[in-house]
Structures are given as C-alpha cells and as structure tokens.
Amino acid sequence: MMAEAEEEGAPSKGQQHQLSSSPGGPEDTQPAASTECTEERAEHTQPPAPAESTEERAAAGVIGEARLQDSDYSVESPLLQFKSRRFFVLRPGTLNQAIKDVEALVDQEVDGSFHSLWLMAEVDHWNNEKERLVLITDNSLLVFKYDFVMFNCEQIQRIPLNLVDRISCGKFSFPKRALIEREGEGVRVFWDRLREPSFTSKWNPFATDFPFITFTHHPVRNVSDTFAALCDIQKFCEQLKDAAQKVHAMRPVPGKANGVLVLNQPIHIEAFVGLVSFLGNQNKLGYCVARGNLGF
Numbered sequence: 001m002m003a004e005a006e007e008e009g010a011p012s013k014g015q016q017h018q019l020s021s022s023p024g025g026p027e028d029t030q031p032a033a034s035t036e037c038t039e040e041r042a043e044h045t046q047p048p049a050p051a052e053s054t055e056e057r058a059a060a061g062v063i064g065e066a067r068l069q070d071s072d073y074s075v076e077s078p079l080l081q082f083k084s085r086r087f088f089v090l091r092p093g094t095l096n097q098a099i100k101d102v103e104a105l106v107d108q109e110v111d112g113s114f115h116s117l118w119l120m121a122e123v124d125h126w127n128n129e130k131e132r133l134v135l136i137t138d139n140s141l142l143v144f145k146y147d148f149v150m151f152n153c154e155q156i157q158r159i160p161l162n163l164v165d166r167i168s169c170g171k172f173s174f175p176k177r178a179l180i181e182r183e184g185e186g187v188r189v190f191w192d193r194l195r196e197p198s199f200t201s202k203w204n205p206f207a208t209d210f211p212f213i214t215f216t217h218h219p220v221r222n223v224s225d226t227f228a229a230l231c232d233i234q235k236f237c238e239q240l241k242d243a244a245q246k247v248h249a250m251r252p253v254p255g256k257a258n259g260v261l262v263l264n265q266p267i268h269i270e271a272f273v274g275l276v277s278f279l280g281n282q283n284k285l286g287y288c289v290a291r292g293n294l295g296f
Contacts, residue, residue, distance in 0.1 A: 087220050088148040088288040089119065089131075090227075097151050102133055102144050105153060112138025116239055119230040120215040121286070123172075125197070126205045127180060127269050127277040130286040134215065134236070136243050139251070141189065143213065148288035159191055159213070161240075161247040166190040166261045169237050172216075173266035180274030186216040186267045187237050202270060214267060219287070237262070 089095055099117060106114055118134040122143070135142040141164065145155035167189055172182040192211035201207040221231035229235075241260050248258045271277065280286060 086284075086289045088290065090220055090223060091148075094148050094151075095119075098133060098146050098148060101151065101153055102135060102142075102146065105144070105156060106135065106137060106142070111140040111142065111158070115243060116236075117230070118232075118236050119218045119220070119227065120233075120236070121218050123182075123186060123214045123216050123269070124205075125202060125207070125210060125270065127182060127271045127274050127281070128205075128286060129216070129277075129281050129284075131218070131288060132215070136236075136239055138243070139247055141240065157213070159189070161244040162251045162253055163191040163256075164189055164240070164244045164260055165193050165257065166263065167237060167241055167244075168263045168265055168267055169233070170264055170266045173268045175270060175272055178272045178274070180271060180278060182216075182269070184216055185233060186214055187233050187240075188212050188214045188267050189240065205276070214269075219284070 089098070102117070103114065114135055114137045116136050118136075120132050120134050122130045122132045124130065130145070131148075133144040133146050135144065139161055141159040141161060143157040143159070144153050146153050167187065169185070169187050171185050174181055190212045195211045197207075197210050201209055215233065215236070217233060218227075218231045220227050222228065241262055244260045248260065252258050
C-alpha cells in the first residue's frame with residue numbers, strides 16, 4: 001500500500017519532462033538573468049568617447065573665416081606625405097602659433113584692424129624664393145619673415161596702402177637671353193611709380209630698396225583646401241585692391257593720384273644666369289623645411 005501511495009504522489013515521466021522544459025522553471029530563468037547582468041556590465045565598462053580637443057576646433061585659415069584642423073593634414077599621395085614632413089608650416093599647431101605671433105605685432109594705431117592673412121612666397125629681383133606671411137589690415141600691407149622652426153618673427157616690412165598705386169598680375173617673364181625661367185603666376189605690388197631701382201640695386205642680390213614687392217604661390221598650396229585658400233593669389237589681389245581703394249578715399253596723399261591701377265601683364269624679372277637662385281629654389285633654402293637634423 002505504501003508503494004502504491006508513493007507511485008500515486010510522484011509525477012509521471014511525462015509530467016517530469018514538462019516541468020523540466022517549462023519556461024518558468026528555475027533552470028531557464030537563471031541563464032537569462034546572467035545575460036542581462038553581463039550586458040549591463042559591458043555598458044558600464046565601455047570607455048567614454050574622447051572629447052574633441054581645443055586645437056582641433058581652433059582656427060588657422062584666413063583670419064575670421066577658417067581654422068586648421070587635424071583633418072587638413074591627412075595626405076594620401078606619397079609626394080604630399082613627403083611635403084608634410086619637410087615643411088614646418090604643415091606641422092600641427094605651427095601655423096596657429098604663427099598667426100598668434102604676427103597678430104600681436106600689429107600696431108592698432110598705425111595699421112588698424114586686420115582683414116586677412118596669406119601664406120606666400122616672395123620672389124626677389126634675383127629670382128630667389130622666400131617664405132612669407134602677408135597680412136592685410138585697414139591701413140597697411142604687412143610682410144613677415146617668420147621662422148616656423150623657432151616660432152619667431154625675424155623681419156617686418158610695412159607698406160602703407162595709401163601709397164600703393166599699381167598691382168600687376170600675370171605670368172613671369174625673363175630677358176630673351178636669360179638661362180633661367182619660372183613657371184606659374186605672380187602678383188607685384190608697386191607703391192612709388194615715380195622711382196626706379198638704381199643700377200647698383202639691380203646687381204646687388206641683398207638690395208631691399210626696390211619700390212615694389214613680388215609674390216607667388218607657396219609650394220604647399222595643394223596639400224589641403226585650407227592651404228589652397230591661404231595661398232590664393234587671385235583673392236589676395238582682389239582684397240588688396242579693395243583695401244587700398246578704401247584707404248585712398250579716406251586718407252589721400254597730397255600731390256599723388258588717388259586710386260589703384262590693376263594690370264594683367266607679365267611680371268618681368270631681370271635675371272640672366274640665375275645659378276644661385278636655381279640651387280636655392282631647388283633646395284628650398286628660403287623656406288623653413290627639415291634638412292636632416294637641421295632646419296633653416
């Protein structure tokens with residue numbers, strides 16, 4: 001009798017199978033709870049996304065318009081990668097610091113507020129290229145010789161805009177018997193049309209008393225869109241003309257014709273042999289570039 005009672009109180013094999021496979025059974029609920037806990041721990045242990053740095057959001061293009069970001073340094077071709085390593089102006093943060101340094105050198109009483117900044121290459125009367133930062137302000141055209149290695153401004157040339165009387169834009173030209181040539185276009189700014197360079201100044205490679213200055217494209221203009229805007233000669237010419245016209249109207253020079261004459265004509269360089277300029281330009285001696293363990 002006791003054996004029959006035990007058999008009646010015990011579940012059958014079919015009932016045992018149903019209990020073991022029931023969704024509410026303890027064997028099914030335990031793994032589900034463990035999975036949820038694992039997912040919650042994974043969410044809590046994920047590191048937060050890094051915040052965007054201030055330098056990546058900072059500006060470094062034309063003043064008040066564009067700022068350099070690290071994406072501007074993403075270069076794909078091997079040639080541009082080589083350029084990004086050589087020119088110090090392309091190093092992250094270098095141009096930002098240079099802009100701050102030249103802004104601090106602007107004399108508000110003499111120059112007024114600035115309008116735009118440009119990265120150019122100056123071409124002297126012996127066809128030598130020299131890296132320059134050019135700033136257009138209310139009253140002046142400022143040309144800076146800046147050391148991008150030591151972050152130091154070595155020279156400032158201030159040209160009053162009310163003295164600028166002529167701007168020439170065009171391709172470079174040389175004498176017929178010259179052994180050198182230069183590709184590309186340039187801009188020449190004149191501020192004293194009545195004075196011509198002396199014979200001694202023309203043959204002196206270190207002369208600086210010329211009544212004009214010549215600019216051309218910087219070699220890094222094709223690295224990114226930001227540098228393309230900084231090295232745009234056509235826009236530089238337009239903004240310089242507009243700024244000079246305003247100053248001529250507000251502060252005319254007595255005995256001098258007002259207005260700026262813009263000419264589309266070849267820019268002539270009176271250099272014949274140019275062996276020194278050829279070696280210097282090919283090796284970028286006028287730029288702040290890396291040369292092994294030395295930088296000039």
